[in-house]
Amino acid sequence: MKFAKTFLILTIVSTLVWSPGCKKDPKPDGPPKTEGDLIDIPYNPEPASIPSQDEYPAMAIPESNPLTKDGIALGRMLFFDPILSSDSTMSCSSCHLPEHSFTDGLAISPGVTGELGRRSSMSLVNMGYQDNALFWDGRSQTLETQALLPVEDPIELHEDWPNVVEKFKNHPDYPARFRKAFGILDRSEITKELAAKAIAQFERTLVVGKGSRFYKVFVQQNGFPSDEELRGYLMFFDASNGALPDAQCFHCHNRPFFTNNQYLNNGLDEAQTLEDFVDKGRGAVTGNNFDNGRFKTPTLWNIALTAPYMHDGRFQTLEEVLDHYASGGHYAINLDPLITDIHLNEDQKADLLAFLHTLTDTTFTKNPEFQNPFE
Amino acid sequence: MKKILLLLLPLSILFLSSCKDEKVDAFGNVDLNFVATYDGTPIVIGDQFNYDNGKIFFDKIRVYISNTRIQTDNGSSFVEADDVEVLDFTQNNTNAEKAGNGVTVDMTEVPIGGYNKLLFNVGLTNDQNAMIPADFPAGHPLNNTEPYWSDWESYIFVTISGRADLDNSGDFEQGFVYHVGGNSTRRAMNLSDRIIVADGQTTSSKINFDLKKVLYDAAGNPFDIASVSQVHTQVDIMEDFADRIAQAFSVVE
Numbered sequence: 001m002k003f004a005k006t007f008l009i010l011t012i013v014s015t016l017v018w019s020p021g022c023k024k025d026p027k028p029d030g031p032p033k034t035e036g037d038l039i040d041i042p043y044n045p046e047p048a049s050i051p052s053q054d055e056y057p058a059m060a061i062p063e064s065n066p067l068t069k070d071g072i073a074l075g076r077m078l079f080f081d082p083i084l085s086s087d088s089t090m091s092c093s094s095c096h097l098p099e100h101s102f103t104d105g106l107a108i109s110p111g112v113t114g115e116l117g118r119r120s121s122m123s124l125v126n127m128g129y130q131d132n133a134l135f136w137d138g139r140s141q142t143l144e145t146q147a148l149l150p151v152e153d154p155i156e157l158h159e160d161w162p163n164v165v166e167k168f169k170n171h172p173d174y175p176a177r178f179r180k181a182f183g184i185l186d187r188s189e190i191t192k193e194l195a196a197k198a199i200a201q202f203e204r205t206l207v208v209g210k211g212s213r214f215y216k217v218f219v220q221q222n223g224f225p226s227d228e229e230l231r232g233y234l235m236f237f238d239a240s241n242g243a244l245p246d247a248q249c250f251h252c253h254n255r256p257f258f259t260n261n262q263y264l265n266n267g268l269d270e271a272q273t274l275e276d277f278v279d280k281g282r283g284a285v286t287g288n289n290f291d292n293g294r295f296k297t298p299t300l301w302n303i304a305l306t307a308p309y310m311h312d313g314r315f316q317t318l319e320e321v322l323d324h325y326a327s328g329g330h331y332a333i334n335l336d337p338l339i340t341d342i343h344l345n346e347d348q349k350a351d352l353l354a355f356l357h358t359l360t361d362t363t364f365t366k367n368p369e370f371q372n373p374f375e
Numbered sequence: 376m377k378k379i380l381l382l383l384l385p386l387s388i389l390f391l392s393s394c395k396d397e398k399v400d401a402f403g404n405v406d407l408n409f410v411a412t413y414d415g416t417p418i419v420i421g422d423q424f425n426y427d428n429g430k431i432f433f434d435k436i437r438v439y440i441s442n443t444r445i446q447t448d449n450g451s452s453f454v455e456a457d458d459v460e461v462l463d464f465t466q467n468n469t470n471a472e473k474a475g476n477g478v479t480v481d482m483t484e485v486p487i488g489g490y491n492k493l494l495f496n497v498g499l500t501n502d503q504n505a506m507i508p509a510d511f512p513a514g515h516p517l518n519n520t521e522p523y524w525s526d527w528e529s530y531i532f533v534t535i536s537g538r539a540d541l542d543n544s545g546d547f548e549q550g551f552v553y554h555v556g557g558n559s560t561r562r563a564m565n566l567s568d569r570i571i572v573a574d575g576q577t578t579s580s581k582i583n584f585d586l587k588k589v590l591y592d593a594a595g596n597p598f599d600i601a602s603v604s605q606v607h608t609q610v611d612i613m614e615d616f617a618d619r620i621a622q623a624f625s626v627v628e
Contacts, residue, residue, distance in 0.1 A: 057520065060513035131519070238608060239526040250526075251552075251607075256509075260521040288469055290421035290434075334421070334434065337536050337550025337604075 037186045038179040045183070048072055048201075050128065053210055054219050055256035059128045065144060065197045067204060070180040075202030077177065078195055080372040083167050084150075085112050085157040092150065092199065095121040098370050101302035102206065107313025111155040118155070118279065120313040125301050125364070128204035132261040136295045136311045139285045143200035148192060161192040168195065206370065208301045209256070211363025218358070219256075225358070232355025235348060247352055248325070251338050258300035258359065265293045267329015267339040268310060274333060281311070290334055304360050318356060322349045401574035402484040405445065407493070408579055410477035411436050411464040414587045417474035420465060426539055426590065427597040432547065433537035433586065436464035437522065438620075439530060441499050443480060445570055446492035453490070455482045459503060461516040462584070465534075477581070485572045493568035493580065497621055498532035498561030527608070529556040533620055535589065539600050551600045554607035555616045562621035581628045588623035589616070 048067040050059050061067060078084065079092045095109040096102040102124035108116045119136050127134070133141050140146035150156040151164060168174045168190045175187040182194050209215050217225045218233065225233060231244060236253075238246035252260050263282040271277050274289040283292030295311045309315040315324065326349070328341035344352070364370070410417055413424045413433075423430045440462060443455040460480045468474040498504075503517065507525070511518040522531040533555040538547035568580050590598045606612045 055507065055509055055525070057509040057511065057518045058513045237526045241608075254520065254523070255525040257520055262521065286469070288421075331546070331548065333538065333547050335538070335550070337434070337538055337552050340550060340604075 035186055038175055039185050041176050041179045043179060043183040050207055067201050071198050071201040072205055074177045074181040075198035077373055078199050079202050080374055084164055086159040087112050090157055096124050098365050101125055101305045101365055103306045107308045112158045115155050119311045123299060123306050124203055124206050125208040125299060126257050129257055130261055137282050137285045138263055143203050144196050147196035147199040165190055165192055208361050208364040212359055212361040214358040228351045228354035229358055232351040235352055236355050245342055245344060248338050248342055252297045253300045259297045263294040263296050264336045265332055265334045267335050270330035271332035293332055301359050302361055304357050318353055322352060401487045403487055403572040403574060404577040405482040405485050405570060406577055406579045407480040408477040408581045409462050410583050412583045412585045418468055419471055419474045420468050429543040430540040435534050435536045437534045438462040439499055439532050441496040443495040445490040448489045448491055453485055459516050487572045487574050490570040493566045495564050496561050499530055501558050504529055504558055531556040532560055541601060549600055552605045553616055555613045560613050560617035562617050564624055566626045568626040583625050583627050585623050589619045
């Protein structure tokens with residue numbers, strides 16, 4: 001009996017002592033404990049590749065950032081997620097919309113504060129093939145470094161990377177996705193560089209062309225162009241043996257990317273001296289005043305979907321663009337010598353327009369893999 | 376004694392085979408420094424030079440060369456490892472120092488000895504030119520789509536462009552663009568070049584590409600830039616330019 005009494009007392013005491021331990025731990029303040037917290041999530045990177053396309057050379061993929069399915073998937077989410085902006089209202093896709101071939105349809109894009117940026121949003125198609133730096137002025141050498149810049153630009157996403165990385169670490173989904181994409185062991189290993197790598201992987205998949213009429217008719221020679229398209233083609237590439245004017249287009253917009261990836265002064269503004277350009281463009285990056293007023297030649301793929309045109313969006317229509325080039329542009333000492341008066345009549349301009357429309361690829365803009373994954 | 380002999384036999388075989396392995400040829404390196412000049416002065420992109428009664432400057436100068444090799448005194452030849460090189464003076468010649476240093480084609484593991492000729496093609500071989508950028512791996516000089524004419528099925532072997540102030544008014548109103556390509560414009564170069572390659576040493580040879588010799592004929596007459604401001608499809612003019620370009624290369628040291 002005495003034993004039973006003692007046992008009862010001990011049981012009560014121990015129950016009282018241990019009962020607080022049965023309570024659920026209070027939620028800790030701050031980010032969850034991280035050491036090795038992702039290690040149980042499988043890391044099985046599955047290589048991805050860029051589909052081949054006639055005329056397209058192999059894409060140079062950096063060894064430090066091979067394409068994987070999980071990397072691309074993460075990059076796509078980050079690209080469309082407003083988590084990258086200071087007030088969670090804007091993402092990369094705010095200025096690079098699939099339906100506009102990854103431009104935004106505006107002359108100059110506003111940032112999160114509503115303040116306008118300096119230049120028009122560039123199309124992101126075929127970015128993985130760019131081998132001569134990025135942006136209108138070439139201030140970034142790689143997709144991986146480019147992806148870092150808009151986040152902290154005060155007239156774009158106006159956020160700071162340490163804050164974005166904290167948001168990733170505390171996110172219910174992203175730590176696991178970084179693990180699957182890059183094999184990190186815990187969320188403390190998430191960095192802005194990994195985020196940029198993922199975005200770069202997604203951007204490398206934005207390959208355009210196969211669904212276009214140009215690809216079908218002029219590359220695969222499956223079917224025939226219309227008379228207008230053919231005349232436009234012959235003038236665009238100066239391939240008529242003198243029967244039609246040389247519209248001078250192909251020198252800077254050559255196949256297969258319809259850009260030469262060079263920085264040129266295409267005669268938009270007159271400048272008596274090289275210091276007279278309001279926007280110095282490439283010159284502000286290189287420090288070489290001969291580069292002042294030079295901007296990167298944009299691709300013409302999906303050009304009919306990317307109005308307005310030029311680095312400052314000054315031309316609303318392709319007709320205005322053709323009128324500009326036909327006029328020979330404005331003089332500056334570094335005006336590209338290929339910009340000359342080319343005497344096109346209205347019918348010839350219409351033919352060129354018909355050809356430019358063959359470069360529209362809506363299977364690209366509607367590709368489900370390029371759409372907003374949050375919708 | 377028999378045991379000693381049995382031991383010595385494998386040792387001697389080992390020794391003999393190791394002697395064979397130790398026979399190593401001696402090599403050096405050769406740097407071929409191609410310098411774009413105008414009347415002997417290295418060209419900085421955008422810098423002005425006298426031309427006829429006015430001025431001229433260049434904004435793009437690029438030359439593809441192929442099958443570069445140096446020939447030994449005894450007539451055998453040593454072929455450079457890369458079979459095509461791009462002399463991209465546009466990218467290189469952004470200041471006086473870079474322009475003076477030129478674009479270097481380096482030849483490594485060149486057998487030591489004396490060489491007396493530098494040979495290369497201005498332009499690509501027929502086989503190379505039959506291919507398209509998509510046929511080459513990323514990073515290869517011919518992977519670049521920019522200098523490829525798809526409708527002419529040729530690379531642009533040589534690009535020379537810029538602007539001229541023909542009346543010395545101060546305005547460079549006259550642009551010029553000379554693109555040379557197509558198999559018939561390839562020119563085989565054979566230049567006397569005394570090069571001594573020593574073991575483990577790098578020997579340099581400087582080759583000028585003088586654009587004044589492209590724009591002036593042998594009699595000293597300037598090319599009529601105003602009348603022919605663009606060349607990219609006219610085969611006869613391109614072939615004339617190819618001849619002018621070929622005689623503009625010279626070994627200077």
